[in-house]
Amino acid sequence: MSESFNIVRESFKGPFVGRIIEGFPYPAKDCRYCYSQLILEQAVHVQGQEEVYKALFFCHNDDCPAYNEPARKQYAKVYYSCDEAFDRLEMLRIMANQKTR
Numbered sequence: 886m887s888e889s890f891n892i893v894r895e896s897f898k899g900p901f902v903g904r905i906i907e908g909f910p911y912p913a914k915d916c917r918y919c920y921s922q923l924i925l926e927q928a929v930h931v932q933g934q935e936e937v938y939k940a941l942f943f944c945h946n947d948d949c950p951a952y953n954e955p956a957r958k959q960y961a962k963v964y965y966s967c968d969e970a971f972d973r974l975e976m977l978r979i980m981a982n983q984k985t986r
Contacts, residue, residue: 903929916944916960918951923962929974939974940964 905911905928914923923942931937944951944960951960965971 914942914962916949918960919946919949921946937970938966939970
């Protein structure tokens with residue numbers, strides 16, 4: 886898939902850092918429809934507690950049965966690192982602006 890998603894980087898107010906931290910041990914996630922490995926697109930970490938985060942993953946497999954070409958939708962997974970991450974970051978949106986394939 887060639888650049889199907891462009892992540893909109895928001896200015897997160899407060900103690901949140903909206904970025905993927907290079908070298909951070911994000912978990913590997915698989916698509917529940919085609920079992921391809923999902924691609925990490927964005928993450929939001931609590932500043933000073935980087936292990937508390939919310940991550941956004943997408944399936945980039947063109948042949949995935951969940952892909953809907955007319956609607957340009959793909960399987961996406963939001964992952965919370967722990968209960969505290971869910972409590973603190975649930976209402977904080979990670980935005981994705983979809984582009985044409």
